[in-house]
Amino acid sequence: MELAAAYCFCPACGTKRSEFEPIRPFRCDGCGHTTFFGPVAAVGAIVTNNDGEVLLIRRAHDPARGKLGMPGGFIDPGETAEEALRREVLEEVGLQIRNMKYLMSAPNCYAYRGIDIPVLDMFYTAQVEEGEIRTEDGEVTEWYWTRLNDEVLAEMAFPSNRGALAYYRGLINASGVSS
Numbered sequence: 679m680e681l682a683a684a685y686c687f688c689p690a691c692g693t694k695r696s697e698f699e700p701i702r703p704f705r706c707d708g709c710g711h712t713t714f715f716g717p718v719a720a721v722g723a724i725v726t727n728n729d730g731e732v733l734l735i736r737r738a739h740d741p742a743r744g745k746l747g748m749p750g751g752f753i754d755p756g757e758t759a760e761e762a763l764r765r766e767v768l769e770e771v772g773l774q775i776r777n778m779k780y781l782m783s784a785p786n787c788y789a790y791r792g793i794d795i796p797v798l799d800m801f802y803t804a805q806v807e808e809g810e811i812r813t814e815d816g817e818v819t820e821w822y823w824t825r826l827n828d829e830v831l832a833e834m835a836f837p838s839n840r841g842a843l844a845y846y847r848g849l850i851n852a853s854g855v856s857s
């Protein structure tokens with residue numbers, strides 16, 4: 679279900695929404711309070727090693743349990759995208775990164791308990807600085823340093839992640855560096 683359709687009560691005064699159809703933004707009949715349904719901001723890291731391989735992880739939880747993903751996650755309030763990227767990579771795989779560069783953004787959808795949360799994924803490339811990979815307990819079941827072939831791309835959990843990796847692969851191929 680779309681988030682706007684699941685949104686029934688005003689968070690300011692508690693008035694129940696009168697419309698049956700989802701409205702964007704939500705506008706309260708009681709007090710006029712308005713809630714926007716903009717996407718939640720998230721970051722994804724295309725982390726490479728000295729051999730030009732990319733770090734991918736296997737997801738331990740739904741959504742898309744068992745599929746491949748990249749280190750990343752939701753941006754906390756008050757955090758920059760760059761801070762979120764550093765934090766998520768450190769939390770999920772225990773690595774410090776350097777040379778962070780913005781690559782592209784893509785809309786995503788995070789299905790959680792029957793509600794589809796709109797997300798905007800922002801992708802960065804980065805290189806490993808230091809640290810042994812240690813995966814966060816329960817978040818990640820496996821990790822790989824890999825080349826970006828079609829089989830790997832087909833296993834990505836989210837189309838937004840797949841699109842970013844395909845775009846990155848295209849840039850690398852165009853620059854003549856082997857990927």
Ligand SMILES: [Zn+2]
Binds near residue numbers: 709
């Ligand atoms: Zn209200």
